[in-house]
Each structure stands twice: as C-alpha cells, then as structure tokens.
Amino acid sequence: MSYHLVDPADLEQWDDRPVDVRSISVAAGLDHKDSPLGLRVYEAAPGEQLPLTYHSHDEQVEAFYVLAGPLHVETPEGEYVVETDQVFVIEPGNPQRAYNPETAEASIRVLAIGAPSADDARPYEPSGEN
Numbered sequence: 001m002s003y004h005l006v007d008p009a010d011l012e013q014w015d016d017r018p019v020d021v022r023s024i025s026v027a028a029g030l031d032h033k034d035s036p037l038g039l040r041v042y043e044a045a046p047g048e049q050l051p052l053t054y055h056s057h058d059e060q061v062e063a064f065y066v067l068a069g070p071l072h073v074e075t076p077e078g079e080y081v082v083e084t085d086q087v088f089v090i091e092p093g094n095p096q097r098a099y100n101p102e103t104a105e106a107s108i109r110v111l112a113i114g115a116p117s118a119d120d121a122r123p124y125e126p127s128g129e130n
Contacts, residue, residue, distance in 0.1 A: 004028035008041040019048045025117060038117030041067075042110045049099035050110060051121070056095040058120040063089045064098055067109040073098045076126065095124035 004027070011022035020043040030037060038060075042050045050064075054074065064071060064082060071082040073090075074097040082088045090096050100108045 002029070014040065017052060019044045019050060021050075030117065035117035036115060038112075038114035040112045042112055043107055044100040044110070045107045046100055046104040047102040049097055050112065051097060053121075054095060054097035054124045054126065055121045056124050057090075057092050057114075057118065058122065059092055060114045060116060060118045060120055061089065061091055062096070063087055063113040065111040065113070067111055068106075069108050069110070071098055071108055071110055072101055074126075076124075095126075 006024050006027045008022045008024060011024070011027055014021045014023040014026065022041045023039070024041065025035060025037055025039040028039075030039075044050060050071075064073070065087045066082050066084050069082060069084045069086075071088070073080045073082060073088055076095055080088060088098075098110070
C-alpha cells in the first residue's frame with residue numbers, strides 16, 4: 001500500500017501555463033499521462049483561465065471543485081457560474097473553458113479532477129452562435 005500526504009503550497013508550478021497550477025497527482029507519483037487520476041489545484045487571478053484553451057476531452061471526465069470563487073465556465077450551451085463549495089462536472093466530448101473574468105475582484109482557487117488522466121484534449125472553436 002502507498003499513502004501520500006501532499007501540501008499543495010509546497011509544490012512547484014506544474015507546467016508552463018500562465019495560471020498558477022500545482023499537480024497533486026504528480027507529487028503523489030501518478031504520472032501525468034495514462035494515470036487513473038489527475039488532481040491539480042489552480043489559482044487564477046482576474047482575467048486568467050484554467051485550461052490552455054477552450055477544449056473538450058475524448059475520454060476524460062473533468063470536475064472542478066471551487067475552493068474560493070466564483071469560477072466561470074463557458075460552454076456552447078451558455079455560461080455557468082460555480083460558487084465556492086460547488087462542483088462543476090464535464091462529461092467527455094463536451095467543450096468548456098473555465099476562467100476567472102477580468103472584472104473579478106479577487107483570485108479564485110479550484111481543485112480540478114480528471115479521470116483518467118489522459119492527454120486527449122481537443123481545441124474547440126466556438127461558432128459565435130451563443
């Protein structure tokens with residue numbers, strides 16, 4: 001058996017994204033690709049988005065648990081506002097862009113869960129029909 005106690009505050013920036021992201025799953029020894037779970041903490045200042053682009057996943061389910069919000073999630077169906085202690089779940093094949101609007105008064109913190117941790121993101125271009 002393996003157990004891991006991870007403090008996200010002790011982790012380095014996970015990748016070269018402009019938003020602050022700490023990978024709990026990588027710190028616990030779960031490789032980024034082909035792992036059963038991806039677990040990250042994001043902190044986004046006003047005007048920053050969590051993903052690199054508006055996208056969807058072929059296999060991965062994503063869930064955003066808002067630790068301090070609100071988080072805004074743009075979808076082809078409209079925009080959702082996810083408040084602190086709420087969770088937004090996205091099934092595979094559904095485009096989304098999670099972000100903190102430029103007009104926000106403070107940074108947001110979000111625990112992002114992806115299962116499986118697959119590198120299957122596909123960029124999505126909105127058609128402007130919203």
